[in-house]
Ligand SMILES: Nc1ncnc2c1ncn2[C@@H]1O[C@H](COP(=O)(O)OP(=O)(O)OP(=O)(O)O)[C@@H](O)[C@H]1O
């Protein structure tokens with residue numbers, strides 16, 4: 305059974321892209337055929353893997369608009385075992401253009417339908433909003449991973465996010481569920497981080513990943529080289545944390 | 561001549577809200593009548609000033625929808641000399657609802673028209689996207705401050721942001737101009753931060769603020785108390801940095 309997971313949180317800068325990129329590379333390296341879908345007009349997941357977003361003939365935009373079959377838009381084996389459905393800034397116009405399109409909330413799900421069975425896991429990196437692009441990701445996915453920065457303002461948006469997930473589950477995608485909540489950018493030197501973790505544990509008692517990602521500049525440096533953390537600095541704390549998270553994900557997905 | 565400045569950058573988590581809140585409080589404390597407009601559905605600027613977004617009868621949403629005059633939605637003197645046009649999560653629906661509304665790009669500009677002359681400076685905090693809410697802010701404003709995190713991924717979106725500003729200037733708001741680019745979350749211990757600053761200086765040679773905001777956890781703590789940095793920790797590096805920025809802003813606005 306293919307697993308489709310969206311990385312979503314409308315709060316900006318909480319580690320959605322960093323998690324999507326590093327988890328997808330980890331899964332592929334562990335021998336699981338993986339697809340990473342970048343549905344953010346910023347195309348950060350695309351560039352974090354070293355792909356030049358300005359040089360792409362087709363992107364996820366063309367698949368959403370129905371102009372090209374998704375197989376024309378895919379980049380095969382950007383890493384061994386990892387395909388990418390890339391984004392570019394043309395996607396910025398899609399939110400307004402899709403409003404009046406038929407099945408506007410299901411364009412991504414429909415586009416992925418013909419290729420879904422090729423993958424064991426599909427990860428979708430979302431933009432920092434709850435607009436139509438994120439709604440498309442949340443109807444294509446069956447599960448959601450919510451990265452949460454260990455800071456106060458990141459807590460503020462959780463109620464709104466959970467309400468939106470409930471709405472989508474009720475109206476558009478009944479199997480949708482919160483797979484896990486991931487604490488990111490944990491700075492052990494501050495009291496604030498530990499307080500936020502406690503607060504989130506109360507809010508999502510059974511869904512917080514055991515693994516907590518520390519704040520470390522290596523994760524901010526890796527994208528400038530177009531590399532996942534395992535390729536940029538394999539022995540770093542950051543690489544160990546994302547490998548631990550990857551193993552925890554595999555365990556919970558009952559893949560090994 | 562009233563100055564209207566939008567804090568915009570579609571990259572998430574770069575310090576838009578932190579800058580909007582601390583600059584508006586600084587300006588009001590310096591004796592300049594200031595209005596802060598929160599047009600982000602996350603309503604982080606509203607809560608950073610200690611306002612309970614769930615207890616608001618009217619918000620900027622009602623003013624944009626034309627259901628209420630803006631004077632009914634304003635919170636007067638949230639700090640001496642500072643009014644707030646608050647947001648709440650109802651704003652999340654506005655992007656789709658506004659698509660078919662008349663003058664959809666000018667709803668905020670039209671709403672602010674009757675009260676504009678009461679203020680010397682108006683600051684608008686934008687969501688992390690280039691959708692209709694941000695477009696509304698960029699037609700209501702005459703100038704833009706672009707906060708940029710000192711990290712690689714924050715550089716990626718600058719071309720897209722500048723292209724969008726040009727488009728809005730040409731089609732919707734001819735006086736629109738980049739007032740300044742503010743480097744935020746500068747971590748002196750990393751090489752990455754200095755490299756990003758150099759890169760941005762090349763991209764925006766004459767528009768970078770002299771003041772650079774350091775990465776300091778005090779700025780992440782202050783919002784959890786509903787306080788601006790000057791109220792939370794007046795002698796901190798963070799308070800000094802935002803006071804320096806405030807003075808630089810006043811100097812460039814030719815206010816004193
Ligand atoms: N654990 C970490 N420690 C330090 N820096 C990190 C960490 N995780 C991510 N970063 C950096 O923080 C910034 C924000 O992370 P990222 O871009 O992954 O967040 P996002 O939620 O995808 O942002 P957006 O909302 O704009 O899509 C990036 O510059 C990234 O390199």
Ligand SMILES: Nc1ncnc2c1ncn2[C@@H]1O[C@H](COP(=O)(O)OP(=O)(O)OP(=O)(O)O)[C@@H](O)[C@H]1O
Nearest residue numbers: 316455572573574575576577578688745775776780
């Ligand atoms: N200079 C700084 N040093 C450390 N933390 C900071 C600094 N500036 C802001 N922060 C914290 O970083 C996080 C992101 O900042 P903020 O929310 O202001 O960014 P934003 O651009 O408004 O985000 P969004 O894109 O979600 O609207 C917040 O938790 C904030 O408290």
Ligand SMILES: [Mg+2]
Nearest residue numbers: 320321344348
């Ligand atoms: Mg991202």
Ligand SMILES: [Mg+2]
Nearest residue numbers: 576577600604
């Ligand atoms: Mg903000």
